[in-house]
Amino acid sequence: xxTVLTILFYALILPLAAQQVIRTKVHSDKMxxxxxxxxxxxxxxxxxNYKTVYILHGYSGTPNRTVxxxxxxxxxxxxTCQTIYILPNGNFNSWYVDSPVDxxxxxTTFIGAELVNYIDQHYPTLQHRxxxxxLGWSMGGYGALHIGIAYPQTFSIVGSSCGAIDFDRFGKGYxxxxxxxxxxxxxxxxxSERIYSxxxxxxxxxxxxxxxxxxxxxxxxxxxxxxxxxxxxxxxEHLYMESKGGHDTAYWSKSLSQQLALFQNYFQNEGL
Numbered sequence: 001x002x003t004v005l006t007i008l009f010y011a012l013i014l015p016l017a018a019q020q021v022i023r024t025k026v027h028s029d030k031m032x033x034x035x036x037x038x039x040x041x042x043x044x045x046x047x048x049n050y051k052t053v054y055i056l057h058g059y060s061g062t063p064n065r066t067v068x069x070x071x072x073x074x075x076x077x078x079x080t081c082q083t084i085y086i087l088p089n090g091n092f093n094s095w096y097v098d099s100p101v102d103x104x105x106x107x108t109t110f111i112g113a114e115l116v117n118y119i120d121q122h123y124p125t126l127q128h129r130x131x132x133x134x135l136g137w138s139m140g141g142y143g144a145l146h147i148g149i150a151y152p153q154t155f156s157i158v159g160s161s162c163g164a165i166d167f168d169r170f171g172k173g174y175x176x177x178x179x180x181x182x183x184x185x186x187x188x189x190x191x192s193e194r195i196y197s198x199x200x201x202x203x204x205x206x207x208x209x210x211x212x213x214x215x216x217x218x219x220x221x222x223x224x225x226x227x228x229x230x231x232x233x234x235x236x237e238h239l240y241m242e243s244k245g246g247h248d249t250a251y252w253s254k255s256l257s258q259q260l261a262l263f264q265n266y267f268q269n270e271g272l
Contacts, residue, residue: 018043019079021067026088026118030098030106036089037115038063041123042079049126051083051267052119053260054111054155056090056136056143058252059164059177063087069249070137071256081264086119092178096136096143097193099182107143112151130270133263135159135210137252138220139177142195145209149198152205157266159210161255162247165195166223173219196227202236209238210262212255214245 020041025034042050055074057066066087067074078085088111090096099105111134120127134155136144141163148158167174167186174186183193191197202209209231213224221242228240239262245251 019075021075026115028106028110028114030109030114031104033104035110035115036063038067038087039119039123040067040074040078040085040087042082042084044124049124051081051131051133051272052086052123052125053083053132053263054086054088054115054134054144055256056096056111056134056140056147057087058136058138058140060092061090061140063089070253071260072253073257077257077260081260081267083264083267084119084123084125086115088115090140090143093139093181094143095139095179095182096147097182100190101184102182105182108147108150111143112147112154116154126272129154129156131156131267131272133157133159133266135161135256135259135263136163137161137256138164138247141165145195146193148207149195149201149205150192152207155207156270157208157210157263159259159263160212160224161252161259162213162217162220163211163224164220165227167194169223196230199230199234199236202231203234208266209236210241210259211238212241212243212259214247214251214255215242216244216246217251218246220247 022039024037026037027034074085090107094105094107096107098108132155134144134148141160142165144158145160148155183189213221231238
């Protein structure tokens with residue numbers, strides 16, 4: 001009986017044994033520090049290279065919270081979609097920018113270049129843009145668009161959920177969410193940090209953009225609707241969605257699952 005139970009035990013755990021949730025630290029030369037990163041892999045098979053998606057948490061979030069609360073089925077998604085998911089810690093309030101005022105906050109370069117290079121060197125990845133995407137929510141929605149637009153040769157699909165994408169509409173939130181700590185005064189903001197100011201660049205990037213927002217998201221909805229109108233007017237290909245929900249975990253958990261499914265459809269259409 002003991003032998004039978006042992007066999008049943010291993011039969012249950014072995015299918016998941018080769019999947020990995022790796023908690024590590026990746027060094028940034030530009031910031032001269034190590035960045036906490038979670039890497040979730042499928043059951044990787046020898047001789048197969050995998051798609052990668054970089055997932056950026058919101059303001060005050062962490063990769064651990066993402067795995068536990070925001071996308072709690074991410075391990076299963078990695079196996080189902082045969083994709084490696086990479087979750088860097090964007091710090092409490094980095095806004096994923098290369099800060100002109102804080103040398104220790106250079107997250108655009110870290111995620112867009114240093115982290116991608118690290119993952120491609122240490123994991124069996126498909127090392128071309130059509131197999132690589134980036135998405136995030138709230139602060140991470142801004143970060144995904146900002147980094148994705150800056151690195152079109154690296155990312156072919158970019159997703160933003162309830163993204164905080166227009167600092168000019170933040171009002172007191174510009175200080176409240178500590179954007180000023182990394183980008184300085186709003187009046188001194190460089191156009192490269194304004195998502196709207198990069199629309200012409202988006203026309204040239206040949207990327208796929210997915211943008212969504214909850215209809216009860218009082219702070220972010222209007223800025224996302226306006227962005228959608230701008231992209232439509234300029235004939236920039238994108239998918240825009242709204243559904244019931246506010247700026248909370250319940251909304252973006254649903255939204256992120258939908259976006260990851262759309263990412264998977266895109267990769268399949270690319271023949272990956």
